[in-house]
Amino acid sequence: MFRPLTFSAVHFPSVTEAHPIKEHDTMAIEVRIPTILRSYTGGAKVVEGAGDTLGDLLTDLDSRHAGLRARLVTDAGALHRFVNVYVNDEDVRFLGALDAKLNDGDSVTILPAVAGGAFGFAAAAAISQHRAAAAAISQHRAAAAAISQHRAAAAAISQHRAAAAAVAPRGARSAVDAR
Amino acid sequence: MLSIDRSIVEAIVAHARRDHPDEACGVVAGPAGSDTPTRHIPMDNAARSMTFYEFDSMEQLRLWREMDDRDEEPVVIYHSHTATEAYPSRTDVSFAGEPGAHYLLVSTRESDTEEIRSFRIVDGVVTEEPVRIVDAAVDPHAVQSYMFGQSPATVDYECSGR
Numbered sequence: 521m522f523r524p525l526t527f528s529a530v531h532f533p534s535v536t537e538a539h540p541i542k543e544h545d546t547m548a549i550e551v552r553i554p555t556i557l558r559s560y561t562g563g564a565k566v567v568e569g570a571g572d573t574l575g576d577l578l579t580d581l582d583s584r585h586a587g588l589r590a591r592l593v594t595d596a597g598a599l600h601r602f603v604n605v606y607v608n609d610e611d612v613r614f615l616g617a618l619d620a621k622l623n624d625g626d627s628v629t630i631l632p633a634v635a636g637g638a639f640g641f642a643a644a645a646a647i648s649q650h651r652a653a654a655a656a657i658s659q660h661r662a663a664a665a666a667i668s669q670h671r672a673a674a675a676a677i678s679q680h681r682a683a684a685a686a687v688a689p690r691g692a693r694s695a696v697d698a699r
Numbered sequence: 700m701l702s703i704d705r706s707i708v709e710a711i712v713a714h715a716r717r718d719h720p721d722e723a724c725g726v727v728a729g730p731a732g733s734d735t736p737t738r739h740i741p742m743d744n745a746a747r748s749m750t751f752y753e754f755d756s757m758e759q760l761r762l763w764r765e766m767d768d769r770d771e772e773p774v775v776i777y778h779s780h781t782a783t784e785a786y787p788s789r790t791d792v793s794f795a796g797e798p799g800a801h802y803l804l805v806s807t808r809e810s811d812t813e814e815i816r817s818f819r820i821v822d823g824v825v826t827e828e829p830v831r832i833v834d835a836a837v838d839p840h841a842v843q844s845y846m847f848g849q850s851p852a853t854v855d856y857e858c859s860g861r
Contacts, residue, residue, distance in 0.1 A: 556773075556796050602794055611756045631763055632796020635743075638780040638788050639720050639750035685726045 541632065548624035550579055554631050560588040574605065577620035577628065592630065604631045701801040701817040702831045703727070703775065707739050710812050714741045715779035715805045722752040723805075726776035729785075730768050736774040736801075751790070752778045765788075779801035785814040786827050795820035801828070 522598060549569050553561050561567050567585065571577030575593075576636040582589035592603055598617065605612045610621040622628070715723045716815040724744050727736035740762060757791055766772060776797060780788075785804035787795070795802060799820045806814040819826045 553758060554796070564796070572760070604759065606756075606760055609757075611760075613756075629760065629763075632761060633752035633753065633794060634724070634759060634776060634796070635746070635751070635794045636778060636788065636791035637746070637748065637751035637753075638783045639748075639790055685761055 543679070548626045549622055551577070551581065552629040554625070556632055557630065560585045560591070561603055569644070571622055573618065573622060574599075574607070574612055574620040577622055592621060602633050602635075604633050605629070606631075700776070700829045700831055701736075701803065702734075703803075703835055705834050706833050707736060708815065708832055710739050710741075711777050711803070712805060713817070715781075715807050715813070718744065718779070719807045720749050720781045722748055722749065722781055723781050724752040724754065724776075724778040726762065726773045727777070727803075728769075728771040729774035731770050731772045732759065737848075740755075746782055773797055773800050775803050776800045777805065779805045779807050782808050783807075784808075785816040785822060787818055792820055792823055792825060798822075801813050805857060 535560050549571065551567050551569055553567060554563060558564065567581065569584075571580050578589045578592060592600055592605070594600055599612070605616045607620055607622065607626055608616060612618075615621070700765075700843075706842060711725065711727075714725060723741070725739065725741040728738040729735045730737070730815070738808060743755050743759075743802070744752045746753040759818050763773075771836055780786075783806065785806040787802060787804065789803065791804075798819075802818045802820050804818070815830060817828050819828060819832045
């Protein structure tokens with residue numbers, strides 16, 4: 521079959537024109553704002569922002585929605601105990617909290633933590649203060665760090681095993697697995 | 700004032716009794732803007748404590764998204780106090796993050812009677828409000844859907860047969 525070159529030469533550019541490459545991808549993270557914080561966003565339920573980490577994103581949002589960041593981050597610089605923040609489907613407390621990495625197209629959801637209870641002793645007063653919250657968060661972080669170290673170690677071990685299994689003759693493999 | 704169907708209150712009390720002496724917690728969702736609680740969702744107390752409750756953050760995310768999809772809001776957020784009165788503690792006030800919700804407290808400290816009270820908690824200010832318990836104030840089909848369950852999250856009621 522013969523197709524004149526001129527046909528494709530004319531046809532091709534029109535295809536690329538129909539799907540232009542987006543040039544304004546710097547504001548590509550969607551952030552869902554809970555009712556209680558919509559006073560900072562002019563009532564908007566969803567706003568957009570940019571940042572490589574959650575901390576960067578909140579700083580960026582605060583430049584347009586002044587005061588929002590202070591409701592989410594304590595004076596000590598930790599994520600507040602009274603809010604839950606999610607990146608896509610994960611609680612950021614398990615992703616490094618404010619250090620959680622973000623990518624274009626991610627969706628961040630902020631919800632007020634629903635908690636409380638009768639415990640009204642000294643601890644109740646303490647938990648309403650930022651220090652307690654910061655301590656709780658740093659424990660969370662330590663736990664998250666421990667988990668990721670553990671994961672890294674597990675990955676290293678399984679790589680080691682795979683390497684050992686590849687090298688070892690069949691009879692020796694069970695000795696490797698038994699470790 | 701909070702108007703709430705008797706069958707929903709009974710389901711909340713049953714939940715609180717079931718989890719006693721730990722605190723129980725949950726939500727009654729309703730159509731956005733209606734101020735009418737129609738769909739009872741008992742939540743896990745992730746703290747599993749006699750003096751503290753906390754929604755599991757992932758369960759909460761799922762429910763809040765579901766409510767969003769259904770154009771619902773958390774009309775009632777409830778929890779139990781198992782050894783003290785049904786009045787918001789300082790912790791309750793610190794955490795209260797849904798200014799539009801009725802915060803319903805159930806005290807199960809007495810084994811034969813329940814104390815049920817409702818509060819608005821806005822900007823740290825607690826305001827008690829009357830609770831009107833009504834029979835079939837809501838669409839009876841909505842009540843049935845809660846009784847028999849539409850999703851795994853809403854099935855679990857001892858009260859459904861009573």
